[in-house]
Amino acid sequence: MKTLYPYFSQNPLNRLDQVRTNNLEVEKLKESKRALFILFDGNYIIVDEKNKICLFKRKLIDEYNISNENIILLGEFEGIVYFSATLKSDLGNNLSKVSIREVVNLNFLDEDKFGILAQGASVLNWHESHQFCSSCGNKTKIVNAGWRRDCVVCKKEHFPRVDSAVIMLVTFGEYCLLGRGVHFKEGRYSCLAGYVESGETFEGAAKRELFEEAGIEGYDVKYLFSQPWPFPSTLMVGMRMKAKTQKLTLDKNEIEDAIWVHKDEVRAVLNGEDNPLFSLPQKIAIARNILEVWVNE
Numbered sequence: 001m002k003t004l005y006p007y008f009s010q011n012p013l014n015r016l017d018q019v020r021t022n023n024l025e026v027e028k029l030k031e032s033k034r035a036l037f038i039l040f041d042g043n044y045i046i047v048d049e050k051n052k053i054c055l056f057k058r059k060l061i062d063e064y065n066i067s068n069e070n071i072i073l074l075g076e077f078e079g080i081v082y083f084s085a086t087l088k089s090d091l092g093n094n095l096s097k098v099s100i101r102e103v104v105n106l107n108f109l110d111e112d113k114f115g116i117l118a119q120g121a122s123v124l125n126w127h128e129s130h131q132f133c134s135s136c137g138n139k140t141k142i143v144n145a146g147w148r149r150d151c152v153v154c155k156k157e158h159f160p161r162v163d164s165a166v167i168m169l170v171t172f173g174e175y176c177l178l179g180r181g182v183h184f185k186e187g188r189y190s191c192l193a194g195y196v197e198s199g200e201t202f203e204g205a206a207k208r209e210l211f212e213e214a215g216i217e218g219y220d221v222k223y224l225f226s227q228p229w230p231f232p233s234t235l236m237v238g239m240r241m242k243a244k245t246q247k248l249t250l251d252k253n254e255i256e257d258a259i260w261v262h263k264d265e266v267r268a269v270l271n272g273e274d275n276p277l278f279s280l281p282q283k284i285a286i287a288r289n290i291l292e293v294w295v296n297e
Helices: 023-031 058-063 111-128 202-214 263-270 286-295
Strands: 035-041 044-048 072-077 080-086 095-099 140-143 148-151 163-172 175-180 192-195 218-229 234-243 257-262
Touching: 023 035, 035 058, 035 111, 072 111, 080 111, 111 218, 163 202, 163 218, 163 286, 175 202, 175 263, 192 202, 202 218, 202 234, 218 286, 234 286, 257 263, 263 286
Parallel strands: 035 080, 163 234
Antiparallel strands: 035 044, 044 095, 072 080, 140 148, 163 175, 163 192, 175 257, 218 234
16 A cells, blocks of 8 residues: 655655754855745745746745745755745735645645645744744744744743644544534534643543543544644644444534444545535545545555
8 A cells, every 4th residue: 555645744854953043054045046935925825826836936035025034944955945934915927825725736846845835834824923922022033044033122032833633533343433623614524633732642632532522432542643734833643543432422612513434435435426424624634644544444
């Protein structure tokens, strides 16, 4: 069976950790002919659909007057140095904005580099929400090529963080449990998921979320694989576990609905067949990857 890599999980970059603190070297790299830039506006990425590209030369950075201090160093791969920056201006030059969820379908970037998009979007989202110091409330500034913010008054150092969330394949024999969140598209079901709390393991979070949302005790919890999820900055940790019962007691504040579905039904929907009872997440979601692994066992 072909090795399965969740979307956004493949990132070949050397993140150049030792270079980040060398301001002179970072500035040289920004001006280098080896530099390519990925531009974002929140959860949208700037693309040139005519030329089918989402990686731009330095010339475009200068055209839109993006300041050097707001350009984030992502890393290097095969002689190319990658950066990310935010661009909120009106666009010209055949440029347009495409949702990050959709750009992976445009074939503008090789699949083994999709993780670069997640990296760029996540760190920029973190900068957007950390303009002020959490200790004293004063402004912060970008340092270390975008991988730290320092308070201009109390000098506290702030580093980019991600939120960990578990997403679980829950099985009972040949059946798996699918849930429908309150904000889901009509008919859409997925694996149950939830954020990891302070002082909690992934396994503990998975069992807690299952019990809170569906009233079921889980056991035999195992790790599968993970996926960066840049909406805004989450690490989705794929888990699997067995359920002690199929009896559901749903918390309607947590989940709108949940159903037990046979493996054959899941396989059919994954293969493109319509089912009037449920549809599954798109291919960029780790939930789909988890289900693909299960039906192919």
